[in-house]
Amino acid sequence: MNNNPRFPNIEGPRNYQIEAYENWLKNDCQGVFAMATGTGKTITSLNCLLNLYKLFNTYKTIILVPSIALLNQWQKEVESFNFENILQVGGGNDWERDLASYVSNFSWGNKRDLIIICTYGSFITSKFQKYFKKIDKDFLLIADEAHNIAATNIRKKLYDIKCEKRIGLSATPKRIYDIEGTEALNVFFNDTPPYTFSFDIEKALKEGYLTEYKYFPVLVELNSDEMEEYVEISIKLLKFFDFEKREFKQDPMVEILLLKRKNIIHKAINKIACFKKIITQLYKTDKLKYAFAYVPEGYLTNNEATDQKLIDLYLKACNDTIPSLRINSYTSEDEKLDQILRGFSEGKIDVLFAMKMLDEGVDIPRAEIGIFCSSTGNPRQFIQRRGRLLRKHKDKAYATIYDMVVVPNISNGSSDFFNMEKKMVKNELQRVAHFASLSMNFYDSKSNLQEILSKYELNLDQIISEL
DSSP states (O other): OOOSOOOSSTTOSOHHHHHHHHHHHHTTTEEEEEEOTTSOHHHHHHHHHHHHHHHHSOOEEEEEESSHHHHHHHHHHHHHTTOOOEEEESTTOOOHHHHHHHHHHHHTTOOOOEEEEEEHHHHTSHHHHHHHTTTGGGOEEEETTGGGGGSHHHHHHHTTOOOSEEEEEESOOSOTTOHHHHHHHHHHTTOOTTOSEEEOHHHHHHTTSSOOEEEEEEEEOOOHHHHHHHHHHHHHHHTTEETTTTEEOSOHHHHHHHHHHHHHHHTOTHHHHHHHHHHHHHHHTTOOSSEEEEOOOSBSSSOTTTOOBHHHHHHHHHHHHOTTOOEEEESTTOSOHHHHHHHHHTTSOSEEEESSTTSSSOOOTTOOEEEEOOOOSOHHHHHHHHHHHOSOOTTOSOEEEEEEEEOOOOOOOOHHHHHHHHHHHHHHHHHHHHHHHTSTTHHHHHHHHHHHHHHTTOOHHHHHHHO
């Protein structure tokens, strides 16, 4: 029996996965793979490791992951290549004695094969670093969701890492609002856009590697109290808006005020009524199965002691609307997360509620419906959430996404006020335009937005062309 590492299926790697390896070799075995969620970033990077094994008859790698859930997911993928000697670091695993023993043998010249799968959180600890820095030069470093590696606390450790071979995996390498972090990531992986290998969602959909999707943006209005507070903050923001450049001036107060406004949109109470309407419509047509609901984080007000969590309000709304529905949540406070995901994949859970936990890397091909109730200014979250739904599955013809878009209904005010709001509305619609442009039902999406587009004298086709 052949126990050597090998590709998981007899067909071998896809053409683009071979191309990624060849490009990586040309870049001195360093670089970023900017690949759409669902296109097989994990397998593409492990194919690089497999090719190194074929060249040198040995393998040593460290794989960095952002969450405990991904420790086990990566282990399964590594095992599918028939790699052995796998050590998990993080998630309560007892790893120190095994790693200390390996390092001791390594120092005596016994450099046996090893794959370390480690959370970013454990990687930066002095406890782990005191061992790894003695062996790191021989190791290939694979950073999953590589944008995390440029976070300030991790970035400080980059300069100490001696791994000569490096792969960064991310659907969204660019760190929004963090130019310095993005530059650190590029320098670390010796790469710049469009990166060593890029495989965007448009190409993945066209070539059939991802499931097509229908996209329904749903407009949600603020209630009277929320609208009053929103306008009050907007008036304060007016004095910081540069109308010639059509952007806000650099001032610490701008960030504070924008965050307050975003919080109003984030917590808009009318989203719950909208959510009820969506699930009722899906239930009546017998389509409310294999559904994700991404709901806002935090509390309804800022008083954690007496207030309800927003996720609990959505869970209650779902239970009140359709009591027979099988629901569950997937958060850092929930236990037995693997069992929850298995229950969802097997159809024992109809709707799975989450906040951020499902954003990065978790692979659930059976997910079919996405209801996005959470508003965020970070495109990465929406791109990754969409990616969770577009993975191929034999029983899934297409995916469906409902995206709640809160756009304040400004009916009066000065021309300056209107122009400032127009800029903000356009920013909000950029995400929507991007989602709609790649959907199966672009003209339906466009029709849903026509009222707000007309009101603010905006053109969706133009917004798309500017992306």
